[in-house]
Amino acid sequence: MSIQIIRPARTLQGSLTLPGDKSISHRYAMLAGLAEGTTRLSNFSTGADPHSSLACMEALGATIVKQDKTIEITGTAGAFRQPEHPLDCGNSGSTMRMLAGLIAPHPHTFTLIGDHSLTMRPMERIRKPLSRMGAEIHLTGGDGAVGGHAPMTIVGGPLTAIDFDTPIPSAQVKTAVLFAGLQANGTTSLTESVRTRDHSEQALKAFGATLTREGEKLSIPGHQKLKAIDATVPGDLSSAAFFLCAALLFPDSNLILDSLGMNPTRAALLDVITALGGKIKVLTVEEHHGELIGTIQVNTMPGGLKGIAIAGALSAQLIDELPVLAAIAPYTREGITIRDAKELRVKESDRIALVAKNLKAMGAEFTEYEDGLSIPGNQQLHGAQIDSGSDHRIAMAFSIAALRATGDTEIHGAEAAAISFPEFFTYLDTLCLR
Numbered sequence: 141m142s143i144q145i146i147r148p149a150r151t152l153q154g155s156l157t158l159p160g161d162k163s164i165s166h167r168y169a170m171l172a173g174l175a176e177g178t179t180r181l182s183n184f185s186t187g188a189d190p191h192s193s194l195a196c197m198e199a200l201g202a203t204i205v206k207q208d209k210t211i212e213i214t215g216t217a218g219a220f221r222q223p224e225h226p227l228d229c230g231n232s233g234s235t236m237r238m239l240a241g242l243i244a245p246h247p248h249t250f251t252l253i254g255d256h257s258l259t260m261r262p263m264e265r266i267r268k269p270l271s272r273m274g275a276e277i278h279l280t281g282g283d284g285a286v287g288g289h290a291p292m293t294i295v296g297g298p299l300t301a302i303d304f305d306t307p308i309p310s311a312q313v314k315t316a317v318l319f320a321g322l323q324a325n326g327t328t329s330l331t332e333s334v335r336t337r338d339h340s341e342q343a344l345k346a347f348g349a350t351l352t353r354e355g356e357k358l359s360i361p362g363h364q365k366l367k368a369i370d371a372t373v374p375g376d377l378s379s380a381a382f383f384l385c386a387a388l389l390f391p392d393s394n395l396i397l398d399s400l401g402m403n404p405t406r407a408a409l410l411d412v413i414t415a416l417g418g419k420i421k422v423l424t425v426e427e428h429h430g431e432l433i434g435t436i437q438v439n440t441m442p443g444g445l446k447g448i449a450i451a452g453a454l455s456a457q458l459i460d461e462l463p464v465l466a467a468i469a470p471y472t473r474e475g476i477t478i479r480d481a482k483e484l485r486v487k488e489s490d491r492i493a494l495v496a497k498n499l500k501a502m503g504a505e506f507t508e509y510e511d512g513l514s515i516p517g518n519q520q521l522h523g524a525q526i527d528s529g530s531d532h533r534i535a536m537a538f539s540i541a542a543l544r545a546t547g548d549t550e551i552h553g554a555e556a557a558a559i560s561f562p563e564f565f566t567y568l569d570t571l572c573l574r
């Protein structure tokens with residue numbers, strides 16, 4: 141396990157191009173693997189998770205050529221092969237859940253495995269709709285709080301369209317159903333309880349699929365064929381979140397981020413940054429395959445950080461950014477409250493418990509709830525030993541809290557950052573002035 145030492149900083153300045161978005165990279169990798177022809181993707185995510193998706197595509201018969209951040213994927217033209225070994229999804233919930241929907245219509249038996257963390261995560265949420273469509277899915281366990289989990293076996297075959305109402309807000313569950321519906325008999329419809337990130341809808345259209353939305357109802361006809369694309373993956377806003385929050389901590393910070401993904405279903409963080417007292421200037425914005433890509437400049441307004449209450453749909457839309465928002469909450473004036481975020485307990489770690497443990501280590505006061513945290517403002521944190529719990533977002537979130545603490549902070553298990561953002565510590569060092 142590696143330890144990274146973070147020293148307090150004086151301010152944060154510079155400009156960055158972020159590596160490609162993790163969510164979009166997964167989807168492009170999977171749809172390219174199913175499509176006919178060779179897809180060329182530049183600025184593909186450098187995180188380990190989307191590379192787990194690529195490895196699964198290779199095991200299913202796609203040909204992958206990697207050259208730095210450019211990836212060429214020659215697809216299977218709709219016919220995945222029987223893999224020789226279990227499909228290893230590593231640490232990636234996105235890979236396991238979305239892949240399940242993609243492969244379930246194929247006439248093979250698939251075993252999906254993952255690391256210790258992924259093996260603890262709930263999979264019943266995708267088993268339910270996919271088995272309603274006719275897939276035979278066996279999960280492990282099922283009695284504990286999490287319910288059935290990996291290893292998962294899928295006995296694939298022809299599927300039938302369903303009408304599905306998503307009980308929990310999850311873009312991964314939505315995607316599993318859409319990817320299965322794309323290849324099923326009939327038209328599959330899906331209504332979301334909360335509108336989650338729409339990268340799958342945009343990606344499906346980019347690869348040539350038909351998909352419609354009427355109000356909150358999405359419909360996808362089955363038996364559709366996909367065609368390869370050329371695309372550039374926008375910079376990852378959830379990775380940018382760490383530097384955006386760091387910029388808020390210092391009065392004279394100045395941060396420019398270019399080629400950044402700004403999909404409106406993903407960009408709630410930009411509104412939160414503004415509400416907290418950050419000033420965001422959008423310098424450019426363009427659209428590519430349905431995704432907005434822009435350049436933004438972030439500064440702080442005089443008067444310090446306000447506070448915010450995050451609840452309801454906003455919690456779902458900000459789900460991956462909540463750990464870093466919680467980590468900077470003590471430095472705000474009014475504090476930050478996060479509710480309706482129970483999902484955080486079943487991510488790569490129990491993120492509510494780990495945020496609480498690490499805030500406490502740094503000397504903060506807070507209240508922990510089953511579905512969130514309330515963290516008062518006007519608190520000075522001190523350097524501490526941070527436990528990442530092998531969770532990338534926890535390792536990075538507390539590196540940001542450390543920038544305004546008194547004394548140095550040790551991030552234990554810092555290597556976890558590579559799951560989504562291997563360059564994180566190098567970029568942080570470049571941007572921080574001490």
Ligand SMILES: O=C(O)C1=C[C@@H](OP(=O)(O)O)[C@@H](O)[C@H](O)C1
Pocket residue numbers: 162163164233234309310311312313315337459460483
């Ligand atoms: O669809 C996606 O790419 C993701 C959806 C979210 O998970 P859920 O679908 O479980 O909410 C998020 O936490 C994850 O990092 C990526």
Ligand SMILES: C=C(OP(=O)(O)O)C(=O)O
Pocket residue numbers: 189231232233234235460487488533560
């Ligand atoms: C929850 C995350 O990813 P996944 O569900 O794909 O493991 C994340 O990146 O924070």
